[in-house]
Amino acid sequence: xxxxxxxxxxxxxxxxxxxxxxxxxxxxxxxxxxxxxxxxxxxxxxxxxxxxxxxxxxxxxxxxxxxxxxxxxxxxxxxxxxxxxxxxxxxxxxxxxxxxxxxxxxxxxxxxxxxxxxxxxxxxxxxxxxxxxxxxxxxxxxxxxxxxxxxxxxxxxxxxxxxxxxxxxxxxxxxxxxxxxxxxxxxxxxxxxxxxxxxxxxxxxxxxxxxxxxxxxxxxxxxxxxxxxxxxxxxxxxxxxxxxxxxxxxxxxxxxxxxxxxxxxxxxxxxxxxxxxxxxxxxxxxxxxxxxxxxxxxxxxxxx
Numbered sequence: 001x002x003x004x005x006x007x008x009x010x011x012x013x014x015x016x017x018x019x020x021x022x023x024x025x026x027x028x029x030x031x032x033x034x035x036x037x038x039x040x041x042x043x044x045x046x047x048x049x050x051x052x053x054x055x056x057x058x059x060x061x062x063x064x065x066x067x068x069x070x071x072x073x074x075x076x077x078x079x080x081x082x083x084x085x086x087x088x089x090x091x092x093x094x095x096x097x098x099x100x101x102x103x104x105x106x107x108x109x110x111x112x113x114x115x116x117x118x119x120x121x122x123x124x125x126x127x128x129x130x131x132x133x134x135x136x137x138x139x140x141x142x143x144x145x146x147x148x149x150x151x152x153x154x155x156x157x158x159x160x161x162x163x164x165x166x167x168x169x170x171x172x173x174x175x176x177x178x179x180x181x182x183x184x185x186x187x188x189x190x191x192x193x194x195x196x197x198x199x200x201x202x203x204x205x206x207x208x209x210x211x212x213x214x215x216x217x218x219x220x221x222x223x224x225x226x227x228x229x230x231x232x233x234x235x236x237x238x239x240x241x242x243x244x245x246x247x248x249x250x251x252x253x254x255x256x257x258x259x260x261x262x263x264x265x266x267x268x269x270x271x272x273x274x275x276x277x278x279x280x281x282x283x284x285x286x287x288x289x290x291x292x293x294x295x296x297x298x299x300x301x302x303x304x
Contacts, residue, residue: 007067183290211234259292
């Protein structure tokens with residue numbers, strides 16, 4: 001570890017400075033692997049109004065949050081994790097590019113993602129090889145890539161078969177839990193409470209039964225998802241509804257984060273003219289889990 005750095009517990013007041021470390025690290029990785037250029041680089045001042053509520057939610061519900069403070073008192077790196085019913089997830093792990101490979105990351109990871117925590121261990125990882133080598137030592141393995149599909153929302157005719165209703169989480173919580181049990185294998189009420197407060201929540205019905213749920217962002221760049229359905233064949237109807245609603249809300253760009261083996265979603269979005277972002281993430285876990293052929297990830301993709 002660098003001699004002039006100290007590691008301390010993080011607080012909500014650290015969120016903006018930690019986001020600056022994230023932006024610097026992601027832009028550096030993207031430039032090195034050719035997936036980000038000057039035109040597509042992340043801009044924290046532009047992104048922060050959209051990111052701040054999510055950073056605050058993760059910070060308030062974190063299991064571990066550790067900051068490496070440089071000599072000037074500002075974060076040089078940080079790591080954070082959450083625990084959702086035994087699913088222990090590293091949500092963020094970033095170190096400033098100019099001080100990587102000096103042992104700081106190892107110390108942060110040991111505190112935020114200790115080896116003895118979690119029935120199931122999870123990381124939504126970048127493709128940075130140095131970080132992946134640390135993750136492999138943290139008892140997880142890459143399972144599949146996730147790609148972001150993006151396009152301006154266009155008129156999308158609703159596909160027959162599903163009834164669409166606004167989600168009343170208090171009335172429908174048992175049904176949402178049942179879907180999460182079937183699709184993900186764990187429950188996360190605290191996250192659903194945040195999603196339904198920040199986004200438009202919907203339940204998807206067939207024959208009077210809830211067969212899926214989803215959340216549509218209500219502002220430019222606010223992010224959509226997650227979406228989960230009991231049957232993969234229902235995803236095109238769900239995605240069509242989300243695109244249609246995004247257009248109605250005046251959103252200029254619609255995006256969905258999809259597991260690349262999710263055939264129904266991939267085919268539907270490619271047929272709709274969506275383009276694939278070259279910056280991939282990897283789902284890494286301590287064991288195989290979930291049915292991601294019937295799931296659309298939360299955006300921003302820091303967590304499930």
